[in-house]
Amino acid sequence: MDQNDLKEALRTFFGFDQFKGQQENIITNVLQKKNTFVIMPTGGGKSLCYQLPALLSEGTAIVVSPLIALMKNQVDAIRNVSDHNSVAHFLNSSLSKTEINRVKDDILAGRTKLLYVAPESLTKQENIDFLTSVPISFFAIDEAHCISEWGHDFRPEYRRLREIFEKISDVAIIALTATATPKVQADIQKNLNMMDATLYKSSFNRDNLYYEIRAKRDVEKEIIKYIRQRQGKSGIIYCLSRKKVEEMAELLQVNGINALAYHAGLDATTRAKHQDMFLMEEVDVIVATIAFGMGIDKPDVRFVIHHDIPKSLESYYQETGRAGRDGGVGECITFYSYKDIEKLEKFLQGKPVAEQEIGKQLLSEIVSYSETSVCRRKFILHYFGEVFDEKQCNEMCDNCKHPREKLEGKEFVHQLLQVVDFLQEQQKSKHVCAFLSGGVTAEIKSYRHDQAPLFGIGKDHDEHFWNAVIRQTVVAGLLYKDIETxxxxxxxEKGKAFLANPVSFTLLKQHDYSASDEEDGIVAPGKGGAFDEVLYEMLIDLRKSLSKQNNIPPFVIFQEPTLKDMCFQYPITIDELTNCQGVGAGKAQRYGQPFIEMIQQYVEENDIDRPQDLVVKSLINKSVLKVQLIQNIDRKLPLEDIGRAQGKSMDEVIEEIEAIVSSGTRVNINYYIDDILDADNQEEIYEYFSEAETDDLATAYHEFDGDYTEEELRLMRIKFMSEMAN
Structure with a gap:
């Protein structure tokens, strides 16, 4: 078929005047019955590469696809370009006996050009027997990365496709994927026995996508603030667990954002309904696990947010690739904390050793990407075996937009290469970093490397620093990570040359994402702005004078974290004051008036923009648990039992009671305290708190020379605060 005929067919079936990228060459190759391997990023027009040849060929093309939802979408799309529904069908477990018979009748009558099947359906003997009896034009494997154990979505049943194809028919194969590293590519070709395939690999660069990694602090608030600034725009938020998806969707709804949840735990009808509402723009934001988005062809997704880091760079690339398919703005914001990586590592436990090793290697790549200071686009493309000049990034990633401080790294890179050489290229990054920084780990000891002459050669810097040097050396092409091992x-070769003759090497100062919410203690909600020291001092003085008037310790009125929060939020009504940390309605009514008056005057005099758009309502279910907790205390249940019923430790239960009391609700735990402390001890601690300048526990502990445990002091502080402040 010549060029004009192909273009005519493209216009007739799909209404396009021009092919995109390499589509025309790929289609010609398939029509010539040659094995074809297509690596084309999301949004590049992969499906057309097998749909058009199928419509133009004799017989039925079999398309293997991993997801039922994906098949349904594709079949609907093809039926739209044809004048009869029998042109495309799918065969999977969702069909009834009658429906299966209708599909087979259409294929036998030669009406069906594309048959979508799940690999599981293809392994059934009755299906193999049926397909052997009909003319097949070619086999297409969509999402071909599922074949490779190194792919981000490995499916063991995909490994059997070649033997099944051989049973059915000896026709050409076209394999397609949106993400394949050189390793995955080789694995797919080997497994399908198509080393002779013509390879079509498009650039992985999506120049309209902006990549940014943020430290995982105050993440819910940050997400709400971000979405509110993009009202009415379509976006996807990915979370790791179904539970987090549900919570996040509910939180967004409470805060007036039009959002729905999507995960595999919802029934098929709800899932389909939510997906359609998103496509039809009845809802702006979908909060989802990675089960969502396969085959979602919504061109105008303006942002993709990762609440949790994905398991691999392939997953990250594929999920972020759902933004900006129309060539317009696509912002990819990811919240990163190493704690999430540790959680993902835990999921790997109990899997076969080889799978664990692969999983860990994929995770170490995503850590490198998250913590790198080099151009993120360059890093991603390097991972997919593509060379990219970061000058072309055009500030479309956070590292290029806000370049890191540079330092001369010749000496550091040389030390690193000396150590890799000394270790005979047999160790991974973690071991090399420990060796350089002089960290005596169990592994270092077992190899007796702590006695080696070069051990600790870079001990002036920590492992975090050396990790960054390794990452930048790998991206610069002096070292590589050997996947086989x-x-x-x-x-x-470039690295060997550098070792023999070191030259200047620019290193970028690394990011520090170490402090996440969990480690920071209290993070003020409006932390985008600078902390207002002047107002803070004024509020401290006000609190002091009120504490003298009322003859109570200052912390009974408002604790310091509350005052700090006021310096970020600038509340000027009692209602706004209750949005500050540790302020309930009762406490706001009792003590709030002078504070909001002072803040109002301060805001007016200094012409301050208040971040009121950041007031984020919290979820109702927390208040349900709070009510349950108070009811259980009213029933005088032991605190340990209350914790057990809610799956919480004693420490967590006390923490919740502290939060309830500090926000102004009275809680009576005397029944519990009477069991553990006699009246004299109680009186002694109570008296201490009523005269203390601070409610700090460490100070109280030292004051009593350790006579009372931290738990006893916390419980007495609750009793004191409850009676005095509330």
Whole structure:
């Protein structure tokens, strides 16, 4: 078929005047019955590469696809370009006996050009027997990365496709994927026995996508603030667990954002309904697990937010790739904390060793990407085997937009290469970093490397620093991580040349994402702005004078975290004051008036923009648990039992009671305290708190020379605060 005929067919079936990228060459190759391998990023027009040849060929093309939802979408799309529904069908477990018979009748009559099947359906003997009896034009494998154990979505049943194809028919194969590293590519070709395939690989660069990694602090508030600034725009938020998806969707709804949840735990009808509402723009934001988005062809997704880091760079690339498919703005914001990586590592436990090793290697790549200071686009493309000049990034990633401080790294890179050489290219990054910084780990000891002459050669810097040096050296092409040996560091020719003759090397100062919400203690909600020291001092003085008037310790009125929060939020009504940390309605009514008056005057005099758009309502279910807790205390249940019923430790129960009391609700736990402390001890601690300048526990502990445990002091502080402040 010549060029004009192909273009005519494209216009007739799909209404396009021009092919995109390499589509025309790929389609010609398939029509010539040659094996074809297509690596084309999301949004590049992969499906057309097998749909058009199928419509133009004799017989039925079999398309293997991993997801039922994906098949349904594709079949609907093809039926729309044809004048009869029998042109495309799917065969999977969702069909009834009658429906299966209708599909087979259409294929036998030669009406069906595309048959979508799940790999599981393809392994059934009755289906193999049926397909052997009909003319097949070619086999297409969509999402071909599922074949490779190194792919981000490995499906063991995909490994059997070749033997099944051979039973059915000896026709050409076209394999397609949106993400494949050189390793995955080789794996797919080997497994499908199509080393002779013509390879079509498009650039992985999506130049309209902006990549940014943020430290995972105050993440819910940050997400709400971000979405509110993009009202009415379509976006996807990915979370790791179904539970987090539900919570996040509810939180967004409470805060007036039009959002719905999507995960595999919802029934099929709800899932389909939510997906359609998103496509039809009845809802702006979908909060989802990675089960969502496969085959979602919504061109105008303006942002993709990762609440949790994905398991691999392939997943990250594919999920972020759902933004800006129309070539317009696509912002990819990811919240990163190393704690999430540790959670993902825990999921790997109990899996076969090889799978664990692969999983860890994929995780170490995503850590490198998250913590890198080099151009993120360059890093991603390097991972997919593509060379990119970061000058072309055009500030479309946070590292290029806000470049990191640079330092001369010749000496550091040389030390690193000396160590890799000394270790005979047999160790992974973690071991090399420990060796350089002089960290005596169990592994270092077992190899007796702590006695090696070069051990600790870079001890002036920590492992975090050396990790950054390794990442930048790998991206610069001096070292590579050998996948066959699960990531051991090996030399490239360029690296050997550098070791023999070191030259200048610019290193970028690394990011520090170490402090996340959990480690920071209290993070003020409006932390985008600078903390207002002047107002803070004024509020401290006001609190002091009120405490003298009322003859109570200052912390009984408002604790310091509450005052700090006021300096971020600038509340000027009693209602706004209750949005500050540790302020309930009762406490706001009792003590709030002079504070909001002072803040109002301060805001007016200093012409301050208040971040009121950041007031984020919290979820109702927290207040349900709070009510349950108070009811259980009213029933005088032991605190341990209350904790057990809610799956919480004693420490967590006390923490919740402290939060309830500090926000102004009275809680009576005397029944519990009477069991653990006699009256004299109680009186002694109570008296201490009524005269203390601070409610700090460490100070109280030292004051009593450790006579009372931290728990006893916390419980007495609750009793004191409850009676005095509330």
């Amino acid at each position: 699960y990531g051991t560091l090996k030399f490239t």
